[in-house]
Amino acid sequence: MSRQKFFTIATVVLLLLNTATLIFIFTSKQGPPPPPNDTANFIIQQLQLDDNQQKQFEHLKEEHQQSVQRIREEDQRLHQVYFDMLKNNVAEQPAVDSITSLIGEQRKAMEMAMFDHFKKIRALCNKEQEQKFNTIIDEITKRLSPPPQGQGPPPGKP
Numbered sequence: 001m002s003r004q005k006f007f008t009i010a011t012v013v014l015l016l017l018n019t020a021t022l023i024f025i026f027t028s029k030q031g032p033p034p035p036p037n038d039t040a041n042f043i044i045q046q047l048q049l050d051d052n053q054q055k056q057f058e059h060l061k062e063e064h065q066q067s068v069q070r071i072r073e074e075d076q077r078l079h080q081v082y083f084d085m086l087k088n089n090v091a092e093q094p095a096v097d098s099i100t101s102l103i104g105e106q107r108k109a110m111e112m113a114m115f116d117h118f119k120k121i122r123a124l125c126n127k128e129q130e131q132k133f134n135t136i137i138d139e140i141t142k143r144l145s146p147p148p149q150g151q152g153p154p155p156g157k158p
Helices: 003-027 038-047 051-087 093-124 127-144
Strands: none
Touching (some): 038 051, 038 127, 093 127
């Protein structure tokens, strides 16, 4: 095989591979990842919050994030104690039950914080916005739920 024939075949193969790659990229259904604050923007846009409501919403969001951060820190601390018991061979059932109950309380606190946060957001709304809130709350909670295993990260948090 001559050099020219070899380079011609190699060029054609590379062009076909490049074309296939471009077709795959442009027909792929996955878009770019959502912006980090996607859920908050979704709420603002869907409810059409005015400037004053948006300021109040931002305050509620910051308050909620601080509350959730404290709960997460305590949850991590409890999990550390929980697994330290295993490392230190102190896995007596009453102690394990006690720590497990405390971890459950953190989960409850997290759920209550989320519920209260959305209750406060709903209280910001006028009658028309309340009706819209009632229709979008399922979408909001879907956005905040962890994805099924094997999928990407959750979209964003308010």
